[in-house]
Amino acid sequence: MKFAVIRFPGSNCDRDMLNAILKSGGEADYVDYRETSLEGYDGVLIPGGFSFGDYLRSGAMAAVAPVTKAIVEAAEAGKPVAGICNGFQILTEIGLLPGALIFNDTHTFISRDETLKVTNSRTAFTTGYQPDETVTFPIAHGEGHYYCDDETYDALKRNNQIVLKYTDNPNGSRGDIAGIINEAGNVLGMMPHPERALEALLGSDDGKKIFENMANWEAAHNEIQ
């Protein structure tokens, strides 16, 4: 599995993303936001950071960048697409994931380890985690408050699209939501950083499985059938 790690001006977790997928047995290249094709790639990783300086709204400018059309095509083709932190914000701005990320309810930037619960381990991204397994991933965001209307929230619950929840909600997110997938199950967005949780020596290696699953997408997919 070869992944495109998209680089926007202001992306700052791109090296961690590349490292995470390479370490997990995948292949990956950096792909510039001005590219218009993702031919030859089996998946897409959208890293965290402050793409385009968060001008207008976080993720808004990235959502209209030249590479976006190719990201949408990859998602529609069923390829794995994962957006972490700013990547999640970008995926909601594009409309590949429902809802929006607004300012933390304290209006402060929060950077710390956060305890989360894997609320759906029957997805190709999260297979291998125990149901309701508790994991520790760092968070680092000012706009991580997940917002959606009642109808969207009910649909997320009904379709088991909520994959990660905060155990102690840091930002006001609706229903403690930290990460969701699309209905088809091939697009993942999450605010916490699994790519910063790969080494027990550095605090936590709880994030490894997500990248191993993506690097072995077909096997992961078969596991949940």
Place this chain on the structure above:
Amino acid sequence: MKKIELIVTLQPQVLDTQGEALNRAVHELGHEEINDIRVGKVLYFDIDETDEAKIDESVRRLSEKLFANTVIETYSYTILDEVAE
């Protein structure tokens, strides 16, 4: 050529943390009569078009696609005076 004033605000049910912080600051300044502060954005731009229907189409299309996130925001615009060319 016309000048457009586009106002983007959070929908009323969306938490406005900036507005809340300002509200507290204003009360600390002794102005208890002020409440429900909502913070939005104003965009000004020129459009090389005079036909109002075409202006409406362009402004709406761009507002829906980029200027506003209609999941959390609403927008409205006013056509200001003719811009001297």
